[in-house]
Amino acid sequence: MKKLEGAALQAQIERLPLWRFNPQRHALERCLVFSDFNAAFGFMSRVALAAEQRNHHPEWANVYNRVDIAFTTHEVGGLSLRDIEFALWVDTLAPGVGD
Numbered sequence: 001m002k003k004l005e006g007a008a009l010q011a012q013i014e015r016l017p018l019w020r021f022n023p024q025r026h027a028l029e030r031c032l033v034f035s036d037f038n039a040a041f042g043f044m045s046r047v048a049l050a051a052e053q054r055n056h057h058p059e060w061a062n063v064y065n066r067v068d069i070a071f072t073t074h075e076v077g078g079l080s081l082r083d084i085e086f087a088l089w090v091d092t093l094a095p096g097v098g099d
């Protein structure tokens with residue numbers, strides 16, 4: 001898996017307007033706000049099953065109806081296409097939920 005850098009990284013980030021790249025953490029981050037805990041945890045359950053299938057796991061936190069989720073690729077010390085593809089998939093599950 002190749003580390004995304006420079007113009008290639010920029011081009012991929014532009015596909016994900018609901019996410020922000022945190023350079024300190026080398027991670028893509030998105031905050032999602034759902035109607036209640038049930039909806040938030042349902043989302044997390046679907047992402048957890050997909051994470052196991054992909055062998056690519058989010059870093060995340062949940063407080064009631066809010067989920068903060070981040071993707072990074074440890075083995076490259078930054079972002080790879082795995083993070084981009086997973087984030088795009090999350091957006092199909094939860095388009096425009098949150099801030």
Ligand SMILES: C[C@H](O)[C@H](O)[C@H]1CNC2=NC(N)=NC(=O)C2=N1
Pocket residue numbers: 055056057058059071072073074075076
């Ligand atoms: C050993 C195992 O393949 C790795 O630790 C996997 C598991 N899940 C992972 N998840 C994420 N987000 N990044 C990784 O680099 C990663 N690596």
